[in-house]
Amino acid sequence: MEEQKAMDWHYTTKPFLPHPDTLGFFYNYNNNNRYPGVEMKEATMLETGEGSIPAMYNGGKEKKKRLTSNQLELLERSFQEEIKLDPERKMKLSRELGLQPRQIAVWFQNRRTRWKTKQLEHLYDVLKHQYDVISSEKQKLQEEVMKLKAMLSKEQGFGTYSRYQEISGVETVESTSEGLRGSNKGQGKSKIEQVADEGFCCLSVEDYNTVSVPFCQWPVAPY
DNA sequence: GCGCTAACCTATTCACTTG
DNA sequence: CAAGTGAATAGGTTAGCGC
Structure with a gap:
């Protein structure tokens, strides 16, 4: 050649x-x-x-x-x-x-x-783990919201509607994120909301420069 | 600014190895 | 012998340098 x-x-x-x-x-x-x-x-x-x-x-x-x-x-x-x-x-x-x-x-x-392929595989694992953790947290919070809604309905049935209306705002909890604001997550946005706001599934390759992965320990030269 | 050069890269090919 | 692996190739990008 x-x-x-x-x-x-x-x-x-x-x-x-x-x-x-x-x-x-x-x-x-x-x-x-x-x-x-x-x-x-x-x-x-x-x-x-x-x-x-x-x-x-x-x-x-x-x-x-x-x-x-x-x-x-x-x-x-x-x-x-x-x-x-x-x-x-x-x-x-x-x-x-x-x-x-x-x-x-x-x-x-x-x-x-x-x-680099190995690094990408590792990064995938790390991100998947983070996703799983957050998903799990979301699931728990949703269950908590459901419980609170049920309690609220029950209480309303006993004629204490006005009191709970004052606490939770003008309406009952409509969504997970609303529920978080109205309940025990008063300080700013929850993790889930942040994730949602950021379009969680839209990380691009360029983002690897800025995304910090706290528990990600990169080997010097794996493989 | 442009062409040249030499690094780099990804994608692909091709030959060897392995189950 | 098909699939996997790795050495090598092809072609593209980038940036420094000289004109």
Whole structure:
């Protein structure tokens, strides 16, 4: 295959720039001080005979090969140290592992993709848990409202209507949220109301930058 | 401002592995 | 052998740099 568009196997000194657009949350890996003027040279490859040669480097004859466990181990360790790859480290890994720098870059890219997928799965679990908690709370409150309504009706039957009208406002409880305001949740809006106001199910990916997840403990580099 | 370059990304392909 | 996994490719976006 012919040379692709310019990519990172050209080993330049260009600084990496933080990704500015959506999913910014996931781009906050460790973005300071990228590639500070590192002078790169092509590595001498395949000295050990261990490294695989992708088809594109070998006239299309060589098939894809899996990386060895040793190679994966070192790559993984390196990834745990730093999720992104600077040219210097790429060349170092390339020499140490007997792989093309391009292969190192591809492995890191794919690894970041897997990492991000795991992060999203984790975030899903966290949000689902929050949803379940709030749903449960809502259910309880609705039941409480029903009980109070029943009590109110009963009391009204005994001729104390005016007293309860004064307490609960002009009407009886009409909805869960109204009931909360009129009952023991006098201080501002309840959690449920806030959720409703915010359109609970409308969180976008961009929101990941701002949504705080209190009990969410992100592993450095899961998977 | 525009083109070039080199990072990054997502989506996809393709080959290997596994049940 | 189909499904899953991972290495590699294709094509797009972004941002720095020089003109």
